[in-house]
Amino acid sequence: MTEKTIKVGIVGGTGYTGVELLRLLAQHPHCELRAITSRKEAGMPVAEMFPNLRGRVSLRFSEPAASGLDQCDVVFFATPNGVAMQEARVLVDAGVKVIDLAADFRIRDVAVWEQYYKMKHACPELVAEAVYALPEINRAEIKKARVIANPGCYPTAVQLGFLPLIEAGCVDVGHLIADAKSGVSGAGRKAETHILHAEAADNFKAYGVGTHRHQPEIAQGLVRAAGKPVGLVFVPHLTPMIRGIHATLYARLTDSAKASMTASGLQALYEKRYAGEAFVDVMPAGSHPETRSVRGANQCRIAVHQPQGGDTVVVLSVIDNLVKGAAGQAVQNMNILFGLAEDTGLTQVALLP
Amino acid sequence: MTEKTIKVGIVGGTGYTGVELLRLLAQHPHCELRAITSRKEAGMPVAEMFPNLRGRVSLRFSEPAASGLDQCDVVFFATPNGVAMQEARVLVDAGVKVIDLAADFRIRDVAVWEQYYKMKHACPELVAEAVYALPEINRAEIKKARVIANPGCYPTAVQLGFLPLIEAGCVDVGHLIADAKSGVSGAGRKAETHILHAEAADNFKAYGVGTHRHQPEIAQGLVRAAGKPVGLVFVPHLTPMIRGIHATLYARLTDSAKASMTASGLQALYEKRYAGEAFVDVMPAGSHPETRSVRGANQCRIAVHQPQGGDTVVVLSVIDNLVKGAAGQAVQNMNILFGLAEDTGLTQVALLP
């Protein structure tokens, strides 16, 4: 497969997932970037907007219509919610693989999607077909997909953290708590007051308690793993850093698990679950993963704790929201789709300090 | 009482609680700062170490022995743990009120204290006498105290957040969760690698899961409020900001409360509990308090949520760890001790942005 070159298009590359995709694809040995579209910035060299790409990406933003996306092997949508559902159909019909980094194809229940995203879904039949692509759960399905719903950032960190417990059936899935903290890039590259440096720096706050759009996405994944309804309280927070998500997860052991499960049993459960996974690192017992340990890397690091030997399990899960939480996972999914080694182009070491 | 001037001494003023005490006392209308001691820095003008005090504090650090602390009306200990317990006895016997900003007199069970603080307690009999001084619980006791144990920063934010629920008996006190986030000044002004700017900036991590010293302090306060044993999982995190604590608290409604309690009932419960409190602000329903809204101010802001109308109550509680979580609360306690209006010298408006 090494001789193959994948022809890649990107729709809407002016946001953070866009520039991050470009950073990764510029270092990917088997990709050829064919087009990156932006109606608003058509004609501007990409490297003028993102100077880190000077000398590495020579493309200009182009008009979608004139970009030859249907000649690509794969098209990434790094667009706001609601765009991919309008444009994916045509590409799929042309035999182009579609990877949507937004939320259009993530929620299988279209009514729930429409409630949370406050718009009518333009393409429910592709929702039914699309694969929610968290490789650590379902890489076999991903391999055959035509439409990839790339998971959200919080959902990636929270699901990877909870899965071993839920799959093992050892916790009360009716009362799961996910207390999650995100860097400000998670809010996107949008001109909004509340994410200005002078507002968000040296400040910490929760937001969207009880209303955040990632709640149903996470719940859907946990239900799938549990095989029954789950109760999830999800509280996201904004923390004054650029990149990174730290999810602190709380679950209570079932009565039967309480009798048998120990801290070392929990540790073994996690190590076994992720033994073959290149991008999930179960840290030694007693660890506290730091977000900077995955900065710029396609990696999730997890530690599991049982404070005071009690019945509450605490899981700490960190990712870079723009990499394993977005663009890196999208490239990982592309590698799976095209039969490449899963870590092709994804071997960057995290930047620390 | 307005004509009275309180003679104040500070032991160990080279840390962050020390400089913060100086900032507040320099603006207090009824205090006269008589001495600030530091063996290591004796002779150095305080304003040379802390240039924000130039023109406002003319004192030099002095040798403890030569500082006439026994001539003061009140002495604050802004020292590491283990100092006040050595020196308080003499001052108390000389009729000097003692306010300890460290942990020496906070835990009534000396064995627990010795286990968590890893030293032998030098003065258990003053522990028995000392008042754990969270004014919103026990200002009557504070008024009569000779030794004040000023609460810790996390314990202040967490207790003020949980108290209304626990006092009302409407939650399962056997399974309380406090997910708390602190700015880096909470670690003190110590030359340690992990709190360097290049380590702690743009990074987020949990620490001390299951082992933090504030766990027993918080638990003690919650037990007192509940009148029975409590189960508390406390997970502290380090967040890249200078000041501020954000506590996100989770409690499950009891079966009986579940039937009757609504979001507006919770809101009313909190508003009523803190109706007369100058320094606790219950925000409108649906709010998300920000740490910067209390930066530099002696204030706790609280919001209460019931996500999806479920049985888990989420409380958000913010303070400035150096003010309501340390020096400001110490001044508040001094005001109570000396019969001043509780907000004397504590009317600074938070610095935003």
Add this chain to the structure above:
Amino acid sequence: MTEKTIKVGIVGGTGYTGVELLRLLAQHPHCELRAITSRKEAGMPVAEMFPNLRGRVSLRFSEPAASGLDQCDVVFFATPNGVAMQEARVLVDAGVKVIDLAADFRIRDVAVWEQYYKMKHACPELVAEAVYALPEINRAEIKKARVIANPGCYPTAVQLGFLPLIEAGCVDVGHLIADAKSGVSGAGRKAETHILHAEAADNFKAYGVGTHRHQPEIAQGLVRAAGKPVGLVFVPHLTPMIRGIHATLYARLTDSAKASMTASGLQALYEKRYAGEAFVDVMPAGSHPETRSVRGANQCRIAVHQPQGGDTVVVLSVIDNLVKGAAGQAVQNMNILFGLAEDTGLTQVALLP
């Protein structure tokens, strides 16, 4: 004068200079805040937008027309450039003192103003009358003014830093260099991409080299002090902090000064120039003032250096851009206008850490 209460109005209080004015006025003993206007936010409680003001400012934003500004003693314009010039005339005619925190009345040469601010000036005759109000230069004029042009943030830091050298005639005024660094709040509370946290944090850049609007304002002030034309290279930079300006100034000693001037002579020159000034602090020889030493305080701290005893003088000057660089200086000017002690309501100690 203590019994007098000044009736205050604010036009346009939704930006950072607005909230900072409110913070200071809420602590001012002789002010009564009568109205704060915002067309866009009319009806919203001020404390809802700025939660640090909860419990301290009970006013709502109001429609300008219905706000009774002409009944005030003084009206502050905390508006974008181009507003005060439209509305000041009416107020002045009604006997109301006007203090403009924007740039409308700062540049005496209207043609230069129009070139840099890219609009036609609506009220040139008030420009002629207005007083450029840097109290350390011209408090006598300020006392009698009807229209106050409150200086810009960079111009305050740079002028206070250069003045002693220029007034003493000891440097080559044809080749002055001001390398200035500002926190991000200096760009205002505007929804613009480049000042997002994820763009401006952990980043440093120059901007507006050769084109910044504060260049002519600074030059005008230096010309006035020098009594002859000056050459000024002004390079502003954006530094990842919320508040603070640090100006690093370079000037070359004239040949005659070179022969006589020493480092201690420079130190004496600065100390003498600012001997009576409450808000300018000349630090000891060899000092490096930090922006945090003035965070939240109406203070300028200055140090003067002569590296390697050479002919280049280096001056370091720091202010909080929102206080001595904007709202604090505006209150200082109000105090002068109304015959109050100049530091009334301006005795806050800087917040450190």
Add this chain to the structure above:
Amino acid sequence: MTEKTIKVGIVGGTGYTGVELLRLLAQHPHCELRAITSRKEAGMPVAEMFPNLRGRVSLRFSEPAASGLDQCDVVFFATPNGVAMQEARVLVDAGVKVIDLAADFRIRDVAVWEQYYKMKHACPELVAEAVYALPEINRAEIKKARVIANPGCYPTAVQLGFLPLIEAGCVDVGHLIADAKSGVSGAGRKAETHILHAEAADNFKAYGVGTHRHQPEIAQGLVRAAGKPVGLVFVPHLTPMIRGIHATLYARLTDSAKASMTASGLQALYEKRYAGEAFVDVMPAGSHPETRSVRGANQCRIAVHQPQGGDTVVVLSVIDNLVKGAAGQAVQNMNILFGLAEDTGLTQVALLP
């Protein structure tokens, strides 16, 4: 050359230049990391101290004596100043190439070195032999060197910025000004109070005016380029970010240059000087390079300005202090030494945001 593997040792890898070297070498296709020494941490897995290296570097810190450094092809010293001069001799005699990232071999005048570094030099004869290795000046010499003095971070940014002007002889070299700003990692991974997060965040200050150790290093390089004495005022500042240096340089055109040189002439001068350089990027006229555009990348980006068409040239030069200012440049020098393509292992794209 692709079949060759370079055997690499690192002395003292517990600081920031150490972990950065490891990050780069872990991604270098022709290196085999043989040993990394630390007396203090011997036995600890490197990835335990630096969790970003988990799964990528399996080595443990080892005792220097038992590390077989003399069997390596090249040994990097990522040590404090004063170590390499003690240990380089033996390695050089064993035929091992030495690359010192500290300052031991940078200053050819040993007396000056001893004055600034406050210690006696242990190995003056290697100073005479060592090559000060800024590849953009002297890669031919580097190729033949046995001892490489890897330039300092400020000196790299400042020299690359000034060189075209000085080599062209168009500025007054008697009066050069370098106003430089560094992220906090430049101070190293040392437990010192002034670089704590709570001290250095949200703060800006100059330091070491007139006394910084990089002054003579920079001056030495500029003298070499000018062929005559130079006058340099160097003012370093600490800016609240982790990585990055921004040097703002000021030079006055000579009278003859003033007559002929224009902004576009300056632009052409820079573009020509660095035309063949992979790691120096001359940005388009009017640009303002940002430090984040080189974060994690071995790159220097430069822009040149002539404000108001006057006689002062302003050059803006940015690097990542840990990459082009330290570890990246060291790897670049290693590549030159061993005949590899100069960008081998150095093609990382900067992390933005």
